[in-house]
Amino acid sequence: MTSSISLHHYGRHTFLVLTFIVFSVTARRLVNLKPPCFFILNMAWRCTGTTNTELIDNMAKSKIINSERVTKAMTRVDRACYVRQPSAAYEDSPQPIGHGATISAPHMHAHAAENLLPFLKPGARVLDVGSGSGYLCAVLYQLLQDPGDPRSAESKVFGIEHIPELVDWSLGNLRRDGLGEAIDQGKIKVISGDGRKGLPEEGPYDAIHVGAAAPTLPAPLVEQLARPGRMFIPVGSHMQQVLQIDKDENGQVTETPLLDVMYVPLTDRDKQV
């Protein structure tokens, strides 16, 4: 009897320990799988600020933002202009923007900007697929501006989004954030369409950001990358990984897995809404 009880207790304890281990590993996989990323993620959620500047400063202190250029660009873009609930604007979390979409968490936008940075020079052409709120279009635009470089005037950011209501809303957001002139001059364009096909008529692009997870790498987007060019794209259905796709001067393409994530799927419009 005694031994069966202790065995029972021992079994229960082992079961609880195993459950805890499985839960921790699964939780890590769900949020950001690799241990270093899990560490970054823990720090990421602590980046929430009470103002836009505080949010960006916290990401810089946590080494999610590592460059002065990204710090400055993200400080110029007020996240409150791109969310439905301004009271949550400076939280480091994704937030619903309607139509089955979310504005990504600030730390994911920061990772994307840091990753694409070598390709974000004045005069560059950049495509943001699944542009949603328009927030990253604004950050990318700011990154292509350097008051001392006349090529800044040639910089172009294209957003493509398949929900027309989000296209209209994002253009209003960008205007509220002081980018009306850039829109009127055609330096920022947000187009309604299927982002999986890209926007071949405006390419090739020095940098492509994809804000939704593609089940497989969309060939038209790889095609539309400039030589050289870089794409930041989450790929996968259940488990998703951000891939860095580099195309070199000769057109040679390489893939580098960066981090494990959970994004809204890059899909058909009627499957999303």
Ligand code: SAH
């Ligand atoms: N990066 C944006 C939005 C992220 S949510 C932001 O932070 O605001 C992903 C977006 O991709 C959603 O707005 C969704 O409507 C869009 N999307 C999903 N599938 C798409 C497709 N096939 N073509 C264009 N946009 C798509």
